[in-house]
Amino acid sequence: MMRTRPLKVALLGCGVVGSEVARIMTTHADDLTARIGAPVELAGVAVRRPSKVREGIDPALITTDATALLKRGDIDVAIEVIGGIEPARTLITTAFEHGISVVSANKALLAQDGAALHAAAGQAGLDLYYEAAVAGAIPLIRPLRESLAGDKINRVMGIVNGTTNFILDKMDSTGAGYQEALDEATALGYAEADPTADVEGYDAAAKAAILAGIAFHTRVHLDDVYREGMTEVSAADFASAKRMGCTIKLLAILERAADGESVTARVHPAMIPLSHPLASVREAYNAVFVEAEAAGRLMFYGPGAGGAPTASAVLGDLVAVCRNKLAEATGPGESAYTQLPVSPMGDVVTRYHISLDVADKPGVLAQVATCFAEHGVSIDTVRQQGRPDGGGSEASLVVVTHRAPDASLSGTVEALRKLDTVRGVASIMRVEGE
Template structure:
């Protein structure tokens, strides 16, 4: 029986679990693929450390030489980042190796070039693990829904921020306190910027939008807003509305049929929505399609073993293709839809204002909303000793109209500040 040789780039949490599963489930993987898998080399950043379960002779610090070997059939890349990952993947393609990667940042920045290189070389590029770890999502969008028209993808795709917001909601903790707990439990990195500022979710949104709408979408096309400004007052206000605050990745087809939008930001989500019940560090993605209707994918979206599960699933598929002398689906960007700016997005808004508790202030505020074409749904006002908090929830309006409204509100003498602005989604 033929043996397929695999090179592993990276031996951190995910890489270690990939190597472990390849070893402990070798016989099962052989039966499923029809060929024996051999771990031919493991590229690591630093030499001298013992990696449990991985023979020392397989370890190398020269990743470039490893991917140049002409006996390597598949390269697994789990080192992350843009470089040297991009150069290593392109070298692997040039040498006839298919690639399985979990690198969302690279795919969101340069996915088109990688797909083109894989196509020229006649090899596969698979990346199920790049979005939502163990949750089967990329392959269903690329293959299972290939005959359908996807209109919207709405999801919680970052476990760190979901844990933080869930903790703020369930315990009343502030943002800093919830982040501290997330860090202590290992859900947040020492530098949590990529998660809490929405960079991680934006990269995933770009990948999902590209697949769902058959259009090239990069991370630069995705509007991004993190959760660092979400306050306990926002959480309480959402609860009063029968909502919960989530960091959402939203990719949707515009009504004009020739454009799409992609965005990541915190939003108030009705408790009746299926995503509202996603707790802790879990991920979930809600897909709406013409024929299939509404689909929801749920599960652990991070961690060594869940991510390794997705990597191994791709590895089995790629190896089967190798044996059959074929390749799987590549990039589908035939639609070439325009990616609209955030100004064109239409949704509802929750606006919290600090105002003077005087007669006529509410009328002034309402007039500003009307002048900019933003219809008010509800108003709630509380006041004490000359100060008041005014919460306005709007009907659907464009982001541009809401921004103009807020700018005008800030110029009013009796408006002391705009405490918060949050979108209301999922209704």
């Protein structure tokens, strides 16, 4: 039976994503009604700048008082696309206090305060959905939280930031330097005027925390995620990667320890073989590679940002939450029963690519090899060549290791820097996906 009284929705924020949400709710109103089993009505839109013209939105719906909108007594669902920590956190809490389920795209808030928000939603018997917080339009959170709920996920590795992937793809395909590729990304609208959140890995780290919590059924806070940015990646790094049959991506890597007693979560640039599925992800696309015990290897791919793609994920959550409202039920909440500790980066075991500037004289390679051996890091390959600038007294030494703990590699690098024959450590890059 079709319910005739509409479910009323408060839209908090009306920027790039919010305006697309409003547009789709209007243009697809009949389809949404049929899919949900009741009409869905946009009951109010909270914004900071009410004077701005918003095409397709009734000006009578616009308000600057988001709190009053939530407290008016007839709102069923709130869609939060404001971003940031405040006032989003307070508004979501207010929604729960007034019997309103929430759909959010706020990765930063969920990575920082997800546990508290889940607790508030659970106490109120309401839904908190956030598919749009990670990887834009790509269905990822729901498959991890529902489709794979009966499986054991051991590893999640992916490209979860379109801006950084665009920059690195341009550096790889055109030979451009970092700044040149960033300038192109900015001109095309892929990078913000201040790209720090993207290029320093903060955006990806927030998404990594959310994914790790869901995948491993444990609480992972943003501060638990090891993070390195990609601003130091150079054309020389790409040249070395190509010699190894690799490319470079900024990856979020989440792993369950072999003994199952802990997890790790990290974001950093890494070399991956061209044969790996993630190596072929181009432009501003996202892709996430999931390894599960029973399902095996799965890859989720698609546009990871943008108004319409992100709005698609928001609307998917809206349909689910509205269906739950009609059924007087709630969907899955937080699952953190494992309570696994998050191990430090020093415990991570992987391979490394280290580029050194060294004195071009006999005995240097032996000194370097001894330094690696003393710290328990086994060398796989070594390549030595003269400096490309023609400096006759110095050479470039590239060492690729076997798998070793990150702490051992850090100790090795610290010792290398103290050698008189090592002029500098030009680059350290992890090698993944093998």
